[in-house]
Amino acid sequence: MPNEPVGVLIIGAGASGAAFAWSIADTGLSVLCLEQGPWMRQSDYPSNHLDWESRNATEFSSSPNVRRMAADYPVNETDTPITPLMFNAVGGSTIAWAAHFPRLKPRDFRVRSDDGVAADWPIGYDTLEPYFALNDQVMGVSGLAGDPAYPYHEPPLPPLPFGAIGNKLATGFEKLGWHWWPSDTAIISQDYNDREACINLGPCTGGCAHGARASTDITYWPIAERKGVQLRTGCRVKEITLNADGLADGVLYYDEDGALQEQKAEIVVIAANGIGTPRLLLNSASERHPEGLANSSGLVGKNLMFHPVAMMGGTFDEPLEGHGPRGCSFWSHEFYDTDASRGFVRGYSLQMTRNGGPATQALAATARGKVPWGPDHHEAFAGTYNHTASMLALTEDLPEETNTVTLDPELTDSDGIPAPKVTYELSENTRRMLEHATERGQEVLRAAGATETYSVPLVPQAGWHLMGTARMGTDPKTSVVNEWGRAHDVKNLFIIDGSIFVTGGAVNPTSTIQALALHIADSIKRNIGSLFD
């Protein structure tokens, strides 16, 4: 039986797809979301098991190439020093994320005007402000109002406890007089709606068995479904189809049984993330759009940004118990903005993390050459276990057309759909930023009392943030979508995920991705009468 045509068809049920679905349901149009992954069960997450650390590294790895779930598609990562990471399920990558929830800052939207590099966004912080606030309410965000580095905003819940590591590291920032502030985090510090407060299960990246860390399967999807949105899982979209007028009229997708299905729709919305979205557009090439759908600018799949990450750690004499959500206890924006004397443009944020479990700590200390095998093993391990503290530097990755997502000529997913290939090189500007960060990070660790410090100048397994591959702008020659996410080339096709970022700032992107999705949904509502004119 053919599928009933729908008003709005969303591809991808992750961070952006869920927020958008909930909002667009207000139009009264029929809304359907196709998601290639399944619903996850909290009882399946690693922290239900004693061997949670090894499960996190294997079946719940955030690399699809390691995890190899049926819903995953492979990514050719042979030409990138940074491994692209994601999760493919209802909730998308928020199933695996750390839920650190900073917003982009007002200056992040005007990098060209302020610093003469990259491009300005066609919208500013003010446009997104109401959506940041609304999204904080739905996701459940903990934090402390009044960060001097931001326009004033009030997170709905008080900040999460720092733990011993956060308390210790904060003393270093105080000594040096550097900016620091408790993170906005999408983890609830108190019972909130139907969810119970965080009980410090540990690194959040294997999924939260308690449901305290937000993921959109437990935040947006239940309320979206209550509004009548349909979510169909196990459906992998192969391509977007067009009618004779060049408008998007639906998709072809493989269902759970591998059968090719057609779904017609009046409006098509892509929310497949910074890699999945350009992959789908390129796979939707046709006679009319030989270089890929919505790609008259040639920019689909270009300007991939990741936020390259450095890690700095220190060893302390006193024990620093590390339980708690992994994400971040506090951040520092001391080195966020351009300072020409540093030898690079733009900057980075510092994020204080918490420790992993004993196995992860043992492996990390062994990799640093600190824990040998043999008779000295236990003494050496005792000297590092819960005696280290670390932080990450998240650098602003400026867009470069040579950093790309393309279609791999050979690799395919299990349905035979061409898989993406990521080609990425660190720029000289980023390299300098990472170097600066490793020095400054170790300086603040010493100020906090570290007796020894170490660093990893580029963390390879840190391709968490996928941005820029279908960017927004007002000029169809230099952007893929307009200021409200509508493809310049196809009037009823919208892109709402991290692909549309023009620049990435130096903070985690998801708060901004979701605010954009809500902004685009409201813009469609406002313009619905003239959408096809």
Place this chain on the structure above:
Amino acid sequence: MTSDTTSPLEDAALVTALLDTLIPPSEDAKLPGAGTLGLGDGVAAAIASNPRIAPPVTAALEALLHQTPDFATADLDTRVEALKTIEAAHPALIPSLTTPLYFAYYQHPVVLVTLGLPGRPPYPGGYETDPTDPELLDLLRSRAKT
């Protein structure tokens, strides 16, 4: 010694001695050796099922047995010296062993409890964590934008 057709990874006494060499019992005997803890089967299976590391590990263990046929029954000092010699000739051996071994050892309830952790999964019990130092919070509040 193993026969020609058996992989040294299937030689339980050898694997136990090997793991007890890599992580021997602690001096105060509170932490057991990794082999004595019974981790041999799981670690050997993890290595055998990984086509990237199984061949070099097998080759290194064959060399170890060739060099020190009584490795499984030798004392710790002898085993350490024997393994050091093999490590020099087969640098992939130890790194291939440490990932499955450390995961197995440091997730074992006996080890967790000795490290001061509850010997249970994180969920549903969760853990306590230190609250934020109130003085630090006061300091921040005094600087807060309004």
